Amino acid sequence: MRTVLTSCPFCGCGCGLYVHARDGIPSGVAASQHHPVSQGRLCARGWSAHAAAAWGPRLTRPMLRRDGELRGADWGEALDTAARGLARLRSSGRSIGVIASPRLTNEESYLAVRLARGALGTPHIDAPLRAEFALALAGIGEVSGVASSRGTLQDVEASDAILLVEGDLAASHPRAASAITRAVAAGAKLVCCGPAATQMSRLATLSFTWRPGAETDSLAPLIAGALAAGAGEPGAGQLAAGLDALRASLAAIAVGDQARAAARWLVEAARPSVVVAPFPAAPAAVRRVTVAVANLAALCGGLGRPGSALLVLPTRSNAQGSLDMGVTPEALPGGRPLDDGGLRDRLAAAWGTAVTADRGVDAADMVGQTSGLVIVGDALAGGVPPVGPAGEALSGSELVVVLDAFASPALDAADVVLPVAAAIESSGTVTGADGWLRRVRPGGDPPGEARGAWWVLAELGRRLGLGGGPDSPDQVLEEIANVVPGYRGVDRGALDTGWGVLLPAPPVDRAALQPLPAPASPSDDRIVMLDGVYDWGSDPLVDHAPILCRDERSRRKLFPRGQVAMAPGDAEALGVRQGWLVKLVSNHGEAVLPVVLRRELAPGRLSVPFAFRYMLADVLAGMPSASVRVERV
Amino acid sequence: MSDQDAARGGSAGPRGAYAIERSRIDDWVSTVLALGEVIAPMAGHGGDVLYAPVETPDQVLWEFDNSLHPPKEVLLPQTDPLFEIRGERSGWQVAAVRPREPRILLNARSCDASGIRFLRGVHEEDLRDSAYLRRDADLTVVSLSCPQPCSQGFCICCDAGPFLDDGFDVQLTDLGEVLLAEVGSAKGEALVRTSDGLFRPASEQELSRRRMLEAVAIDSFGESTCHFGSAMRRISTGRVVEALWDTMSDWCFECGACTLVCPTCYCFSIKDRQSGGGWQRCRMWDSCQYGAFTLEASGHNPRPHRKDRVKRRFYHKVSAQYYLRDGTVGCVGCGRCVTVCLGTTDMPAVVTAIRKGVWNG
Amino acid sequence: MDDLYLPRLARIAEVRDETPDTRTFVLQLRDGSVADTLPFVPGQFLELSVFGCGEAPFCIASSPTRPQALEVTVRRTGQLTDALHTLGPGDEIGLRGPCGNGFDVAAARGKDVVFVAGGIGLPPLRGLIWNVLDERESFGRVTVLYGARTPSDLVYKNELADWGRRDDLELLVTVDRAEPGWEGNVGMVPILFDMTELQPASSLVYVCGPPIMIRFVVQDLLMRGFGEDAVISTLERMMQCGVGKCNHCAIGHRYICRDGPVFSYRQIREMVE
Structure with a gap:
């Protein structure tokens, strides 16, 4: 049995936990009593941090689409194909997007940015929920x-x-x-x-x-x-x-x-x-x-x-680090403006190539709209607005390269599939919402031929002309410590001896109170909203963990047509009962859903679980809430 | 009952007491290491303590605050492969994957040794889970008595510490220059015997010092106690008002940690996991505090509300019905639930609220 | 049994379609006869494994008086039952059991026995019905009252026809909603009570079906003078281990998989959660 201390892969709290591995497979979790964030307290997800990697539908070998089917390939062949395809798109001036999961380590995020703004010369780099x-x-x-x-x-x-x-x-x-x-x-x-x-x-x-x-x-x-x-x-x-x-x-x-x-x-x-x-x-x-x-x-x-x-608090574990590394269409690493010439020069020197510093498009606008798309990690899961059944949404792209640990709907549209380590099997660092840089250590070995995403991104970069290396996540961190503002000179030794390193916070010396907008006009509109922007069931790490997934699966089974919650008084006024269908009509469109009654809801407020956001897509038109008229069906 | 099971007779009490010089302890651990895998408290990161297999005597901790993660993991791993399943729909082979191997759990705290005794009971109760009991029989438990209460512990309320009268194979007590080794079973006897020359019979003076240490330890508990009596009466007869369960359950965040780290909890689910070309059927930790624990295939859930699940936990742990079955409350007073609870619904807090009829958050 | 969780292997000998979503599987043990190696009583259940998918409990639908094979009738309700329905004759599954207490057949000897089943509630009673019919002289009057949502939801249609022709058994069937060609009764199961002569003093009633149907039927029976001990039913809970260890099916300190699934109405009423 092997036990390592690592960071929880779920939300942005930054809890520390030990992962046990048996025969290289993550098989359990122990809380860390003295970890400064979690102090021995983990949520149900933390306690199942090992589970998705061990139980999910893992990708174990590279695959290439041939004659319409995904077929096994060796690494060299798969990487060459991906790199050739991307290079061809770039040289013909076609658009390429890179969507990188906010669960990737800082090192992987940094390499994804290097791939986009460096090797591919594209500003279209983003993370969902960013x-x-x-x-x-x-x-x-x-x-x-x-x-x-x-x-x-x-x-x-x-x-x-x-x-x-x-x-x-x-x-x-x-x-x-x-x-x-x-x-x-x-x-x-x-x-x-x-x-x-x-x-x-x-x-x-x-x-x-x-x-x-x-x-x-x-x-x-x-x-x-x-x-x-x-x-x-x-x-x-x-x-x-x-x-x-x-x-x-x-x-x-x-x-x-x-x-x-x-x-x-x-x-x-x-x-x-x-x-x-x-x-x-x-x-x-x-x-x-x-x-x-x-x-x-x-x-x-x-x-x-x-x-x-x-x-x-961000929804995903390394949202802060991902942003810091520059996984965003609107800033350079360190959150620096795109026109920061000094930083651009330093990055160009480190990468050995020019740095594209245009404003790119958001993740939601990349899907299906860029000619080439590189999807790194569970990047299409859980975003608002919903990306929709991925296979369909992605069909507009000519070349889709997927780096993921798990089989997902994105595979239906993938041309190249590169299997990577799950978050809990990765090495590197993450940054908490609290500004602490922490180690992520591999709580198990990736199955089959899967490799760390850092390695795959480095290999793609090399094939796209970025020169050799890096040879390890630590080398990437060294580069980050040299060039990324806010991370310069981090004490890498302290990452291992202590619980992490507190990144220096800029002083609050330019604070200025801001006026508030005028109050909204009173309204009797009924408003339908998504029930929380976060939903366990939309997270693949939940969906693949046998103990965690049960609630969501059953909710979907119990309500195959979705559900809309309303206050009992509203239901009475409409003359509907639990289970009856109502039609919600907004300026954008309509949807029909069965009613469930919920006492805690304020009158005039309707709520639809995040898991059913697809059913409400026409009503919401990409927003999390909308004014609606409600009719009994 | 097999000989090995009988060897750890719960009620037999200590068979003999020996003493070993502190300076020879590492020599003893070396001889024990030759007998099988030794699981002992080790230093984790930044002051954490973890029970894990040790390779050298110097890795073993002798003075430590108890590990937050219970050593029940040794007998009941969070993911426990039971069988290898190979084949395909027209023909299968199913084979057990549990190798038998002698293992020694060294320096288990009294509460945890009591937890292991409790788990033995539930696996013997009614249908015997022989696979578990074989693993239990292959494990020699060397407990380490607690001369001082730990910060959250209330083992005296559960008859599970700070010193034990039975339920161990060997109980060690730190007397300063020497360690006292009380033998509680034939397995324990063997562990002390194989180390010829290291142990000598304990003197009356040493035994009386041990009794004195126990009395001091018991005296030091102060406020850290948990009075089960009246809570048990109320829970067993359904005389806890619903509103109190309602209020308390708002302070629970359904992390399940109270049950996962509890030395006496053993709820589980059975699932098949892909492994090589086949499957492994695994027994895995589950928690009655999770909403879907009782969810039926039809979608019906007999415990739909968090309140129902909090209530269930305390019924199982503190009701007279279970007390009669198990011979004890389902708690060894380790206090881990106090540390791990995301909210504040730990054992002492809820027992106190039920006793007093009010919740203080 | 050496290991509580080790499944034996069984071959599917035959699959019969009962309704659009319900099938009966006839199972042969790979390593011995049912009579010698798997003695059971009606009302007990088996833990069936579809390997790679998992395990779930199913009532034995056949009678120990006919030990040539084991039969289970399975409706598709989830992952495991979906997987089971993809299997056919010659395929192998895993099997543990028998689990649970089963019906006390001896207690019914010399008495009138009434079976009240709703929908998929007939399979758990079928083993007991055949047991009674195979030892017919030991029992008094035998009445089977069966209801389903629609005529196509009725299971064991051939058997129902046979039972209907027997003169040592009274069978009444009803459906909630008729379909073209249905000439029988329409209405919920309790309407059948008035079509037969119930003898509360000398009868035991076995009730099985959806929870809401059980509730109405039991209320009705109690009003008609049946004692709480004379009304016997089965409880369903989420189950995993089937051997009283995993705690999923606990109600209070009782375990449906060990103390049940068969309980008298009095026992059910006295259970505290």
Whole structure:
């Protein structure tokens, strides 16, 4: 039996765990008691971190499409074919996209960027779920001047007042929910905001439910309340910047008793923290919400005060690192602007080729629309808007190269399949939402001929003219430590001796409060929304783990036509009962779904599980919520 | 009952007591290493402790806070291949994959030795799980008594520590310059005997020092206790109000960790895993705290709410019905559930809430 | 049995279509006769393995009085049953058992026996019905009341026709929804109670079917004067091991796979979750 310490491959909390392997197969998990993030506490997913690799439909040898069928090939042949095809597209000026999973290690992400912006000369590089996460960080950056989270879950657990903005934190980030719950048990005040009642809102001291489309309207009274409670008065130093404009934007806001109380807790707290977890909202709204909470954090002293955290939790394990490495169409590694000539030169020197620095397109726009597509890891799973049954969506591309550990619908459209290690079998580093760089160590051996994705990406790069190497993930990290801003000079020795390395956070010295948008006009519209932007069943690591997958599978079986939840009062008014069909009509289209009743839903609010988002595609048109008319069928 | 099973008679009590000089302990571990695989507490990363196979005596920890991961993994691995399945639909071969091998679990804490005794009971109860019992019989348990309560432990409430009267093959107690080795079974006797010259009969003085250490340890428990009595009465007779279960279940995040790390939990599922050209039928850890644990093929779920599952856990662990069957509560007081719980629904917290009728979060 | 979880191998000798989604599989053990190596009583179940897919419990639908083969009747409801339905004569599956307590046949001797089945609830009773018919002189009146959603959902159609022709057994059948050509009763199973003469004092009633049907039937029977011990049913739960170890099927401290699946209504009522 072999046991290694590694990072959990599921969400962005960054828990540490030991993986046991028997005969090279990951076969179990032990919690790490002293790991600074998890401290021995793992969620159900963490406890099954070994399972997908051991039980999933693994890809074990390279394959090439010949005469319409995928057939086994050797590595050299498969890599040559992929590289030749991509080179041909590039030389004929056709578009190529690279979609890289936000579960890849930093090293793999970096090599994917090198492949795209270097070897392939294309700016189209992105990760699914990146846009939402980047927008949330951008909102923070608008206020703090630094588009990144601050603080750790340990800080949250030690806080005395917490503002939580969430879709459903208990489901999306159970370990973060744990930190908040322990804080509440120790007496902290918890204020919850989100589109629906949740387990966390039941534990909250106060909770506010917002109307999709009017999210900031429920945050504005908190900010106004904070100002009324004395926040932002002289003495708050640099935070006075923008204060007048903010005050002016809140002039018409009425502050109720609850908002006043909640604001006072946050203002008076010694260690206030703000946690933002994924919630279903239009991209612009995500940014508005984080601007609002960053305002609040700034006013309460939660920006840069030791012990105060402002955490934006991404859905996937290495979303932060992926963004840092430059897996984004809108920035260079380190989050640097595309026109940062100095960085471009350094990258070009390291890569031995010119660096393409145009603005590329988002992942959703690459699918089926670029002539060539390289899909690295479980990159098509779980994105919003839905990519749809992959085989179909990808058919517009001439050449599809898939690097994955598991068989997925993308194989139906794949021309070249390159089997790689599962996340739990990978080596390298990941970066947590808390800014810690941590080791990922192989908890098992990839089956058959599968190789680490870093090796495959390096080989593709070599065949596309990038010269030799790297020969190991550590060599890639060395290069990252030389060129990627924020990672320069990281102490690689400390990665092994300690729990990781805290990357230096830029100081908050350009903070400026931002005005809030005018309140949305009141509306009696019924609104249908996706139930959380995160869903276990859309995650292949859940789907392939025998103990985890059961709930989702059964839910789909029980509701083969999907489901839409509504409040009992609404159902009564419509004259429908549980199981009856209703038609939802939006400006974009319509859908018919059976009704389930849910007491916790606010009147006028309808909710559809994320797993059934395909059934609602016409109604939502790519957004997570829409105003609808509801008719009995 | 096979001879080997009988060899660890639960009620027989210590057979003899020996002493070994501390300076000779490594020599003893070396002789034990020659007898079979030795699983012992080792240093993991950054202060973590893990039970794992050791290769040299110096890897074995003698003073440590108990491992968060229970050594029950030795007998009940999280994924446990039971059979190799080869063939195809018109003809199959099924063969057991468990090799028999002598193994020694060294320095199991009293709670964990008690957990192993508990698991033996449930595998003997009703239909005997002989494959498990063979593996259990092949394992020699050397427990290490606890001169001080650990931070979350409440083993005295469960009759599972800090010192044991039975349920071990050998119980070691650190007396300073010497270690006392109490033998609880023929297997334990053999382990001490094969190490001729290292052990000598313990003196009356050493035995009395051991008794004194036990008394001090028991005295040191203070607040870390868990009073099962009245909770058991209420749970067994259904006199815990539903609203209390409702409230408590909001503080549970269904991670299942309380059951996974519990030395007395053994819920499992059986699944086939692809392996080479065939399949391995595996027994794997499952948890009654997971929503789909009772989900039927039809889609019906008799325990649809988290409350139902929290209730189930405490019924199985603390009800008189199970107490009568198992002869003890389903808890050894190791306190691991306090550490691993994502929420706050650990054993002492829930038992206290049921006893007092209120939940404090 | 040396290892509780080690399956034996059995060959599928015959497959019979019962309804569009239900089939009966006739099984021959590879390593011995049923009578010698797998003695069972009606109401017990088998854990069947489709290798590579897993294991699931199925009631034995045949009678120990006819030990030439084992029969199970399986409706497609999920992964494993789907996989089982792809198998045909000559294919091999794994088998463990018999599991569970089964019906107490001796307790029914000398009494009138009434069988009330709904839909796929007839197979678990079929073994007991054949056992009773094969030892017909030991029992009083035998009544079989059977209901299904539609005529095509009725299982064992040939057998029902045979039973209908026997004069030592009263068979009444009903469907919830008629189809063209159906001339029989239409309505839920309890409507059959008024078409026969029930003798609460001297009868045992065996009820099997969907949970909602069981609830209505039992209510009705209790109102008609049957004692709680005279109404016998089977419980279903998610099962894995079938031998009382894995805890999936526990209700309180009872295990459906060991203490059941057969319980009297009194036992069912007294169970606490």
